[in-house]
Amino acid sequence: KAMYIRVSYDSKPDSLLHLMVKEWQLELPKLLISVHGGLQNFEMQPKLKQVFGKGLIKAAMTTGAWIFTGGVSTGVIRHVGDALKDHSSKSRGRICAIGIAPWGIVENKEDLIGKDVTKPYQTMSNPLSKLSVLNSSHTHFILADNGTLGKYGAEVKLRRQLEKHISLQKINTRLGQGVPVVALIVEGGPNVITIVLECLREEPPVPVVVCDGSGRASDIMSFAHKYSEEGGESLRDQLLVTIQKTFNYSRNQAHQLLVVLMECMKKKELVRYENMNETIRFSMQQDAINILGSN
Template sequence: MLIKKYVRVAEDSKAELVLQLMLKEWQMEKPKLLLSVHGGLQNFTLPPKVKHSFSRGLITAALSTGAWIFTDGVNTGVSKYVGEAVKTFGSHKLRKRNTVGLTSWGLIDNNMELIGRDVFRPYQPVGNPLSKRASLNRFHSHFLLVDDGTLGKYGCQQGLRRNLEKQIQLQRIHPRLNHGVPVLCVVIEGGPALVSTVLDYVSRAPPVPVLIFEGSGRAADLLAFLHKQTANHRHVFDPVMEAWKASHLYSLLLQCMDYRQAVSQPSAKQSQENKL
């Protein structure tokens, strides 16, 4: 596996400098849309219909708009599904230019092999099944490897990812138009921390729209369920949800529903047409 476009950056790196590197040094074309994909880090199984709808829809949207795709960049969980989608449905250009993994440096298996300056590095993960580290997904075109000095821990990249997305939103799609780059958060499966991520997106001013794939499991299904149940009223009468009322997670879920106009799910027609 040959990793060509990657850079190791500090967690407090300025987002505007990172974006400048991507546009000028890596010569990436300015996106007209940013698709930020979030979900489970560990491996999980998607039902075939959900997998096809997500994969085909994601790549169709990326190809038709010239979008960038952001993921965690590892070869597990939702990032692996994005890589498979790029492999199966992506064009040569998409494979080479538009899929960016923002990954914790200390989480990467055998990361010492990636140390160097202005060189191509063959990357071969050790693959120890007992290791807490993860390998990079080879169907991503670029990697931002975020280093906070920790080893084997996930999450230090999230602050830079958030700031970089906001910086991209400030970019003008056309110099004569006063429109920045739109961002769409795409949610597949995921754990409790993902609910906080969704709340961060929808509570921004203006809110970032969130597309949730129901049937993918865990957090995504909880959000999709509440989104349907609160269509006409905020109180949920489901007995399982009643048992959660004292939990912090339930509170976060309901806070997300305060911004439910920013949350959507692929309709049956969209799923059938494989579009986001």
């Protein structure tokens, strides 16, 4: 059973956190892992999937983390859901996974309408539909409604503000420490590179862990990181070609994204690349504290 609420896209983050703590009776996390990545379905090689799942679960279990995702059962969120499902079948420890999705994108949303009700929800996806089903391995859902149908966007600002608000909650009053937030990047389209830059520009910045080897945006960032030291025109040209190919972009579009990517590289001390072909360390809480402490 999962708890869910449909809210206006401009709901205040303090009211949402109040609901989560008081109504849903969640304890403030010691770490917030915010997962971003591809929304289209993509295959992960079984070994990568296993390494990713194990690393994520271990990070969440050892720190008492909350995991934030986009909530629907596609792309990276499906892989997170599979890891959660695998964990819950073997262990009693429940991980708090909160899906923040736009109401307008949710398949069978009519089944969810009602106040203080328990509703059955069909999680089988309809291949012909443009909408997406919620992922059944999540424990909670916040569904942001801005009146649109079949479109993403309503949830973006709400999620960002809620993450920021959680990061300001003092979990260690003696040290005056807030909740560390880490962005975890898996695969991803061009918008994911923009999300990374927004994380790095936050005050204080949100450290980023990129799963190198997961594909598309993650691999482009990793490639840029590896070679940004030597830099030069040949790297720029190679990146432009790779961006064009990967995202089916015109040269002009690729150029605009390259500017964003190069801005990310200026703050590369805040980004860690996990090689998905090895075991993932995912010591994210320590990362967040180290990175934020050293700035």
